Amino acid sequence: MxxxxxxxxxxxxxxxxxxxxxxxxxxxxxxxxxxxxxxxxxxxxxxxxxxxxxxxxxxxxxxxxxxxxxxxxxxxxxxxxxxxxxxxxxxxxxxxxxxxxxxxxxxxxxxxxxxxxxxxxxxxxxxxxxxxxxxxxxxxxxxxxxxxxxxxxxxxxxxxxxxxxxxxxxxxxxxxxxxxxxxxxxxxxxxxxxxxxxxxxxxxxxxxxxxxxxxxGKSDPFGPVVPGYEPLPEAERRARAAALAPVLRGLASTDRPQVGHYNDSDPVLDFVSRAEHPRLAALGTSCPDHFLRTKVRPLVLDLPPTTPLDEAIARLKELHTAYRTDYQAYYERHATPDSPAMRGADPAVVLIPGVGMFSYGKDKQTARVAGEFYVNAINVMRGAEAVSTYSPIEESEKFRIEYWALEEAKLQRMPKPKPLATRIALVTGAGSGIGKAIANRLVAEGACVVVADINADNAATVAAELGGPDKAVPVTVDITSEEQIKTAFDQAVLAFGGVDLLVNNAGISISKPLLETTAKDWDLQHDIMARGSFLSSREAARVMIDQNMGGDIIYIASKNSIFAGPNNIAYSATKADQAHQVRLLAAELGAHGIRVNGVNPDGVVQGSGIFAGGWGAQRAATYGIPEEELGKFYAQRTLLKREVLPEHVANAVFALTGGDLTHTTGLHVPVDAGVAAAFLR
Incomplete structure (x- = not known):
């Protein structure tokens, strides 16, 4: 006790x-x-x-x-x-x-x-x-x-x-x-x-x-609003933020991968719309707690929010290069032979007029808190400028805090990062079954996860179980819709800064003989799995290419993509389509450092939304056994005589993405307990 x-x-x-x-x-x-x-x-x-x-x-x-x-x-x-x-x-x-x-x-x-x-x-x-x-x-x-x-x-x-x-x-x-x-x-x-x-x-x-x-204090300590720098309307602002987020995350991850956070609160939008924000931002934060998390000063885009996107991106890249040069010079101005090594020259905070603030850290909480600290700094600057002039401590003193031997010792005591730390995953069909198990494993290994599912309640429940918005966020998406997939990825990059890992898991199955399979049955399964995987992979590739950080795309295909079984023409054909997408995209996306691999499960009955939705009863009838015996039946027809569970599929996803198979792409991993007829040839 x-x-x-x-x-x-x-x-x-x-x-x-x-x-x-x-x-x-x-x-x-x-x-x-x-x-x-x-x-x-x-x-x-x-x-x-x-x-x-x-x-x-x-x-x-x-x-x-x-x-x-x-x-x-x-x-x-x-x-x-x-x-x-x-x-x-x-x-x-x-x-x-x-x-x-x-x-x-x-x-x-x-x-x-x-x-x-x-x-x-x-x-x-x-x-x-x-x-x-x-x-x-x-x-x-x-x-x-x-x-x-x-x-x-x-x-x-x-x-x-x-x-x-x-x-x-x-x-x-x-x-x-x-x-x-x-x-x-x-x-x-x-x-x-x-x-x-x-x-x-x-x-x-x-x-x-x-x-x-x-x-x-005076009422306008940050000066007047600069014409053209006013906040964009919310929908336009968030669309612009979603377009910029992957590029910014890639820049902020030049030295080491970072997770991002987006903040378009009123204090931030007001600050970056005012005449004095360039001067004040250049002075940096002051309270030791602030600049330990925000770095000595932010990167600030010096263009109005209506600037064409490609011009804004080009300017951000120029400013990022200059920021790194300036930070290196700051370190060299103040470092002594006893100073810790420079920890990285990328900004932790990026301010975009009319759009908001992006902040970065080793995980979502660190990134979010960095942004919160910069809001604190904005409040401090507002108060100081209202009654006087903002005058933070000297740069040399900031360096003494940032590169303090005691602070370095604290950092060295931090636990070793988990294998998927800083990785951001979007898992389709993650509200139940295999997708839920994959989401659980990825979060347990340090990733941030976007729980994507057509069932909003299921997605929200899983995200909450995984630890809430610093670990996982839900998005509702019908993956047959281009618009909804684009929206889902926009939500992902606004939540975590980008996407590094897509798991194409969402699926449905209708088991019927050829003569009973309707065109509607065929179209539905192909729309969800073949078309949906294609659309999701295309959107993921856009984000990953903008980030320039590589990435992983995993297809949860099936033993049926190889094995020819009875009464299953639509499902097996669409799984074969998915399997070939793996090979095609591995060949195309390798130049961008994006690896594409597949997992071929079989007989995953427990916790499966597909089996619970009628597929189990249909397959049991095909084999002439009680539905509750289906898992054991599948196990007995395997070489290992073991039932396959959702967690086993999740293990394969982790094996492909956890860091040991860095030179593997275009591979299909069987998770079927050994079905000889489905051996890859």
Whole structure:
């Protein structure tokens, strides 16, 4: 049975959840909170003073006890006696480990000293947009005084670390009337004798700053709207975004593959329509949490949204080349022999006037959060420009944060990426059966999946089961419709930035003898499987070619594409059509690095939508057996005497796309437990 957290820790978690639930208070995973209290030392039985503080990583809104670090205050504060000075302050992070109380819990963060050295029972360090706006204003110190009087103290920019903790502790001691401080270029810190008092002080600073910016600020801090740069109408805007998304993802993935996120919220569209956005975007973000995720500055298209698409794409490629050159120069200006290697020169954020913002990361959540952080940065710039001039920290300081040895160590501790990390898959017929199993396997291996199905409820259910929009999104599509397929791929690229993997799985089967097979039966099966696969593959190829990142197309064909069985002319013929599409497209698309392969299952009865829809009863009647015995019947006619399940087909899809068969295209993999008559010749 799990022990209940210490009362002070429990109160801290409750406060953290309330603060972290409101984006006005702090950004995702931004800031940290702490509480001090007394507990019994299990060794001596004596009371010991402890501090519970949010550890490295994690998010205040979802913080758990496991995300807290518990430290002995006497040992933590004794570190001041051995502190070697600001030039060696990074060494103190390792020393925090020797202050831990008990086992388990999170690793102490760089901000631990800020919480432990400040003489207050409860401390909050947060990154509210309103507080950072003051922190990044050219005359932030004077504005802080004007806004708060003596209750909130200005702290000049200092990189997070032990010295900043000492500075804030000294400032609190020297200003007993203060409830907190504005940290230049960074955020806010507040304190209190009780958890409620600390939370109230944090909210007082945040809300007072918000009100000050509104009442004191000018109404158009970003300048007038530039004629021609207004947001496109929604349908036109999203169509333009879908056309640009694969190209942009390819550019942003020059150094390493990235997942994308699209944001056309009002703050973004307003910012990129205004006269001052080029100047402000070039200044970059400021709060360390921001530019660690957004890079030092975004790439900004300098053309109106009505520019012909090919001209806009050509200009984006020019700007991308210039961005990479500039980023390389930024790295070389500030790197020292001890600096980590450059992590990549591609932008993490791309701004397109009239269209919106594209952001990128190693997975969907990282890409989405990067975009959210840039919206935070827009809010900060708006506030700072409303009352002053936006003045972020120096570029050299940004570099010290971005290429901090401690940040590099954190990155090196990250788990190894899964085999399909950064891959984006669209699976047709994924609402049930084989398609659902394939979608499950792809997500489990790190891919983002678009669950495409004609049944909207099934698609939505599967996407939710797979983890929701950071892992999987549903799209409703009848794959016999060119328009619906185009729409499905547009939804895919807007959700994740592009498509790397198409699985043509959707199917239907009607089992009848030749003389009972109608033209309607024939047309329906060919429309769904042969025509639908062709249309889906054509749209996938367009996206993949625009991305210039290669890709995979997998056809879930059938043993019937090889084997001639009775009473099955329409289904088997269309499966043979699919099988030859594999060979034809492998030959055509190889020049673009796109591999095309097939899987030939047989007898997949369990969980199959086709079998449940009447195919099972028809095939059982053909073989003269009860329908419930069909799976076992199919198994007994195989060489291995094993029943084939949807998961076995999913395994084959992963084998073809997981990274080991990089030089394989035009292949059909049997997943039939061994049907000799269907051996490839």
């Amino acid at each position: 799990t022990a209940e957290p210490h009362p002070e820790a429990a109160t801290l978690l409750e406060r953290s959840h309330r603060l972290g639930a409101d984006p006005r208070n702090t950004n995702y995973a931004g800031g940290n909170t702490s509480a001090k209290g007394t507990a019994t030392d299990p060794v001596t039985g004596q009371d010991v003073d402890l501090m519970w503080v949010k550890g490295s990583g994690g998010d205040l809104g979802t913080l758990t006890e496991a995300g807290l670090a518990a430290l002995r205050l006497d040992r933590l504060r004794a570190l001041t006696e051995v502190y070697p000075g600001v030039e060696r302050e990074d060494e103190m992070v390792a020393a925090f480990d020797f202050c831990l109380h008990g086992k388990g819990g999170a690793a102490p963060s760089i901000d631990t000293a800020m919480h432990g050295l400040v003489n207050a029972a409860h401390v909050d360090h947060l990154h509210p947009d309103s507080g950072i706006a003051l922190a990044c204003a050219a005359d932030g110190e004077a504005l802080t005084k004007e806004c708060f009087g003596n209750q909130v103290v200005w702290v000049p920019w200092r990189r997070p670390g032990f010295q900043l903790g000492l500075d804030i502790a000294a400032i609190k001691k020297a200003n007993p009337e203060a409830i907190g401080c504005i940290l230049g270029g960074h955020g806010i810190t507040a304190w209190g004798d009780t958890s409620d008092e600390c939370e109230a002080n944090s909210l007082r600073i945040i809300r007072t700053a918000e009100q000050f910016l509104v009442e004191r």
